[in-house]
Amino acid sequence: MSTILVLGAAGNVGSELSRLLAAAGHNVRRATSRTAGDGQVHLDLTTGAGLDAALTGADAAFLLAPPGYTNQDALLGPVIDGAKKHGLKKVVLMTAMGADGDPNGAMRKAELMLEQSGLAWNVIRPNWFMQNFHTFWMGGIQQANAILLPVAQAKGSFIDARDIAAVASVLLQGRGFDNQAFDLTGSEALDHDEVAAILSRETNRSIRYEEVTTDAMRAGLLGAGVPADYAEFLLVILEYFRLGYSERTTDSVRTITGQAPRGFAQYARDYKAEFALPKALS
Numbered sequence: 001m002s003t004i005l006v007l008g009a010a011g012n013v014g015s016e017l018s019r020l021l022a023a024a025g026h027n028v029r030r031a032t033s034r035t036a037g038d039g040q041v042h043l044d045l046t047t048g049a050g051l052d053a054a055l056t057g058a059d060a061a062f063l064l065a066p067p068g069y070t071n072q073d074a075l076l077g078p079v080i081d082g083a084k085k086h087g088l089k090k091v092v093l094m095t096a097m098g099a100d101g102d103p104n105g106a107m108r109k110a111e112l113m114l115e116q117s118g119l120a121w122n123v124i125r126p127n128w129f130m131q132n133f134h135t136f137w138m139g140g141i142q143q144a145n146a147i148l149l150p151v152a153q154a155k156g157s158f159i160d161a162r163d164i165a166a167v168a169s170v171l172l173q174g175r176g177f178d179n180q181a182f183d184l185t186g187s188e189a190l191d192h193d194e195v196a197a198i199l200s201r202e203t204n205r206s207i208r209y210e211e212v213t214t215d216a217m218r219a220g221l222l223g224a225g226v227p228a229d230y231a232e233f234l235l236v237i238l239e240y241f242r243l244g245y246s247e248r249t250t251d252s253v254r255t256i257t258g259q260a261p262r263g264f265a266q267y268a269r270d271y272k273a274e275f276a277l278p279k280a281l282s
Contacts, residue, residue, distance in 0.1 A: 002059040003027040004172055007043070007079075008066065012131045012161035013094065013168070017062060020169040029058060033066070045075040055082045060090040060172050065110070068226070070233045073109035080113050090120045090178075092171045094164070096237070097125040097183050098245055111181070122171045123181035127246055130158045130186070130267040133199065134274035139224065141199075142278055146210040147192050150217045150238055156246040157185035158195075159253070160262040167256045182252040186261045189247045195264065202268035203275040214239075 004021050008014035009030030018028045031043040031054055043050040045066060055061070061083055065072035076093070083091050093114050099107035114121045133147070140148035164184055171177055190198075192209035199207045212220075214235055221231040240246065253261040268275075 001025050001027055002173075003029055003057055005029045005031060005041075005054055005058045005061040007031045007045075007062060008064045009040070011064075012129060012135075013064070013164045014062070016162050016165035017168050020165060021172065024169070024173065026173075029054065045079070048078055051078060051082050055079075055086040055088070058083075058086065058088055060092075061088055062092050062094070062168055062172060063114075064094040065107075068230050070106060070229050072106040073113065074106070076110045077113050080110075080117050080119070084117050084119055088119060090122075090172060090175070091117075092122045092124065092168050094124050094126065094168065097127045097185070098237075098240060099125055100181065115179075120175065120178045122177060122179070124164065124167055124171070124184055125181065126161075126164045126184040127159050127186070128156050128241070129161050129164075130262075130264060131161045131271075133195070134271050138274075139220075140210075141207055141275065144210075145206055146208050147196055148210055148212045148217070148220070149192060150212050150214045150235075151192065151242040152211060153191050153193070154242050154244050154247065155189035155191045156241060157187075157189045157249045158264060158267075159184055159186045160267050163253050163257075163261045166259070167253060170256050177256060182256065183248075183250045184252050185249045187249060187263065189249060190264060198264050199268050199275065202265055203272050205275060205277065207275075 004026050006014050006018050006028055009018050018030055021028045030040045032040045033044045041054045043054045063076055063079055065075050069075060091114060095107040095111055102108055111123050137147055140146050167184060196207045196209045218231055218235060
């Protein structure tokens with residue numbers, strides 16, 4: 001049995017990854033920046049508080065930067081250094097598809113830190129999460145029955161966070177794919193009209209896609225309390241989506257797990273309850 005540290009253990013990927021690792025018999029050390037409860041350890045990447053304790057005795061770690069921050073290299077660099085100091089046998093880092101396209105980008109700098117650390121490593125770069133539709137984009141769906149994004153008719157090979165977790169679980173428990181990076185996608189590319197049609201069919205709602213301007217998107221993000229620098233980061237990567245950079249598909253999920261990634265209709269069925277109409281609108 002190994003002790004595996006999981007950053008972001010309350011998130012879509014981290015929670016499923018923690019479940020998979022625990023089911024396989026591992027001791028899962030779930031990191032939280034809040035007050036630690038049962039089975040959790042306190043770790044604040046913005047201050048470094050709790051880092052040494054979180055890594056002590058760990059055999060492997062799953063790393064990602066917390067949402068809302070654009071300085072991923074500054075946040076994750078000390079964790080990678082700490083992992084080397086504590087002699088971890090394997091580190092898996094999650095960034096995002098396209099992160100390797102900009103050598104000066106913060107995500108790529110974090111990847112390079114890990115690749116050059118001397119640790120056994122993997123980098124996984126998932127495309128846009130299917131789960132974004134019932135979290136980040138849910139405001140428009142609940143208030144206007146619309147997916148509101150500035151991406152025109154561009155397509156994305158959306159991936160289910162559960163498939164990302166399955167990949168990370170295999171990589172953390174084995175050494176057959178050591179020292180490689182993988183772009184993770186679903187098996188099909190859909191535009192947002194197609195996404196809206198699937199959501200409508202599977203959730204018994206009438207949901208449409210409505211293109212909005214970048215300025216409207218910015219105002220919505222800032223109005224929701226997103227930090228200004230992170231809002232600009234989101235707008236940049238949404239522009240990459242609009243330009244077609246998110247359409248590509250890969251076979252990485254099947255290669256690593258032996259299973260095909262979930263389709264969008266399966267995601268919509270599994271999360272149907274999340275799309276229930278608010279009582280005021282039903």
